[in-house]
Amino acid sequence: MDSIAPLRDIRRSRHGEVMARRSRDRPADGANTRISARNRKTILDAAIRVFTEKGYDGASIAEIAALSGLPKANVYYYFGSKQAIYRTLIADVLSEWDKALTLLREERDPAEALADYIRAKLDFTRRHAAESRMFANEAVHGGRFMSRGDRAHIRAATLSRVKVLEAWMEAGKMDRVEPIHLFIMLWASTQYYADFDILARSGLGSGRITAADYDRAAETITRIILKGCGLAG
Amino acid sequence: MDSIAPLRDIRRSRHGEVMARRSRDRPADGANTRISARNRKTILDAAIRVFTEKGYDGASIAEIAALSGLPKANVYYYFGSKQAIYRTLIADVLSEWDKALTLLREERDPAEALADYIRAKLDFTRRHAAESRMFANEAVHGGRFMSRGDRAHIRAATLSRVKVLEAWMEAGKMDRVEPIHLFIMLWASTQYYADFDILARSGLGSGRITAADYDRAAETITRIILKGCGLAG
DNA sequence: GAAAAAGTTGACGCTTCGGTCAACTTTCGG
DNA sequence: CCGAAAGTTGACCGAAGCGTCAACTTTTTC
Numbered sequence: 001m002d003s004i005a006p007l008r009d010i011r012r013s014r015h016g017e018v019m020a021r022r023s024r025d026r027p028a029d030g031a032n033t034r035i036s037a038r039n040r041k042t043i044l045d046a047a048i049r050v051f052t053e054k055g056y057d058g059a060s061i062a063e064i065a066a067l068s069g070l071p072k073a074n075v076y077y078y079f080g081s082k083q084a085i086y087r088t089l090i091a092d093v094l095s096e097w098d099k100a101l102t103l104l105r106e107e108r109d110p111a112e113a114l115a116d117y118i119r120a121k122l123d124f125t126r127r128h129a130a131e132s133r134m135f136a137n138e139a140v141h142g143g144r145f146m147s148r149g150d151r152a153h154i155r156a157a158t159l160s161r162v163k164v165l166e167a168w169m170e171a172g173k174m175d176r177v178e179p180i181h182l183f184i185m186l187w188a189s190t191q192y193y194a195d196f197d198i199l200a201r202s203g204l205g206s207g208r209i210t211a212a213d214y215d216r217a218a219e220t221i222t223r224i225i226l227k228g229c230g231l232a233g
Numbered sequence: 234m235d236s237i238a239p240l241r242d243i244r245r246s247r248h249g250e251v252m253a254r255r256s257r258d259r260p261a262d263g264a265n266t267r268i269s270a271r272n273r274k275t276i277l278d279a280a281i282r283v284f285t286e287k288g289y290d291g292a293s294i295a296e297i298a299a300l301s302g303l304p305k306a307n308v309y310y311y312f313g314s315k316q317a318i319y320r321t322l323i324a325d326v327l328s329e330w331d332k333a334l335t336l337l338r339e340e341r342d343p344a345e346a347l348a349d350y351i352r353a354k355l356d357f358t359r360r361h362a363a364e365s366r367m368f369a370n371e372a373v374h375g376g377r378f379m380s381r382g383d384r385a386h387i388r389a390a391t392l393s394r395v396k397v398l399e400a401w402m403e404a405g406k407m408d409r410v411e412p413i414h415l416f417i418m419l420w421a422s423t424q425y426y427a428d429f430d431i432l433a434r435s436g437l438g439s440g441r442i443t444a445a446d447y448d449r450a451a452e453t454i455t456r457i458i459l460k461g462c463g464l465a466g
Numbered sequence: 467g468a469a470a471a472a473g474t475t476g477a478c479g480c481t482t483c484g485g486t487c488a489a490c491t492t493t494c495g496g
Numbered sequence: 497c498c499g500a501a502a503g504t505t506g507a508c509c510g511a512a513g514c515g516t517c518a519a520c521t522t523t524t525t526c
Binding site for chain 2: 502503504505506507
Binding site for chain 1: 291416449459
């Protein structure tokens with residue numbers, strides 16, 4: 001009866017944001033109802049838009065709730081915290097990270113494989129610009145909300161593909177270049193259009209980056225990379 | 234006497250942040266004292282660190298004040314608002330944007346000029362990683378705090394250098410590629426190391442990106458770009 | 467068809483935020 | 497050395513942030 005406020009093992013950041021918590025009335029467990037699935041999706045769809053536009057710190061749960069048409073408390077019923085929503089989204093994007101990488105297989109022709117990879121990355125960037133930007137934002141901030149596992153995953157995926165490039169070089173199929181720096185060129189060049197939209201637009205002069213712009217980008221990048229790696233013709 | 238709170242022509246965003254204001258007791262005008270200069274610099278130095286790490290929304294004036302060893306009210310004495318500090322910083326970075334671009338002059342040898350440009354951009358990126366990331370963050374968020382003039386500036390600088398590339402192509406000194414997409418490849422590739430530090434590191438495997446890593450990056454990027462544009466040998 | 471589980475919601479608590487202010491001390495020009 | 501300008505600072509404000517909760521309704525389960 002009005003004695004002492006209950007102490008729990010929680011850490012707080014600014015805004016009193018809970019960093020770690022144990023759920024009390026168990027949402028999000030075996031909850032696989034239709035309602036649950038629908039509302040979760042509604043919330044995540046709204047969240048990705050808000051996080052993309054405002055970034056993690058700039059986004060507010062109230063805005064996400066408003067955009068998804070649900071009361072704020074309901075959002076918290078499905079996701080225990082702001083971080084939980086964000087992490088879910090980041091994990092989703094991350095799972096796409098290496099999907100395109102699977103196009104690079106040793107038995108394939110290097111020129112074809114690389115051209116496909118560039119094409120696939122640019123396609124993903126164009127069709128999922130919001131996710132791409134959200135991930136870019138996370139990366140710019142040093143991957144604050146990426147788990148150790150996430151990092152290990154990225155690393156493993158990268159290394160396995162570095163091996164493919166090395167095999168191609170070993171076989172004399174392409175010039176010897178540092179594989180990781182080549183990858184960085186590819187990642188950077190393909191993501192730029194979504195992540196730094198305003199900067200790209202300021203050069204393209206267009207109000208929006210069109211599908212035709214992406215086509216020209218793919219063509220230019222592919223040509224320079226292939227020729228630059230001794231894969232022309 | 235305690236009548237009505239004074240109404241002024243201000244607009245507020247979240248957190249009651251002032252979007253436009255008129256200074257009351259005129260700081261920051263002809264204030265060119267030594268004290269003023271020193272404190273301004275102290276604040277900006279602290280601010281860039283906080284903004285880089287946390288982004289605009291994540292940064293708080295209290296933290297900037299703490300880091301610069303000044304009381305919060307003193308920070309507001311020199312800079313009327315959070316935006317004022319941020320904009321000052323962005324303007325500084327922007328003024329560096331085209332400095333490197335001046336290396337690309339029509340009368341120079343294309344291969345040499347491009348190699349120098351790549352080198353210069355990477356050097357700036359390495360030595361001013363914080364600024365680079367802060368600017369990247371601003372760009373990812375759509376350039377919320379970039380003025381129309383800032384945009385026009387970027388655009389003009391870009392277009393003038395596009396013309397240089399076109400002249401080189403016209404003269405048959407290099408392959409015909411879309412100049413703007415080539416620029417984007419260069420910007421993206423050189424900035425990646427600072428902006429997406431964790432991602433780059435996950436591939437490089439190092440705990441920190443070293444000067445040697447930058448050297449190898451410069452070498453790889455230069456080789457691929459030059460050869461890819463028909464500038465080899 | 468009733469008990470249990472899942473979902474809904476408005477009001478609330480506490481913290482931090484950007485920004486203000488008034489009283490004070492230091493610096494500086496003449 | 498004096499008066500004005502510049503600089504300093506603790507206390508404070510209202511707004512907004514994240515997260516909580518208890519009471520309620522709906523859906524599912526058996």
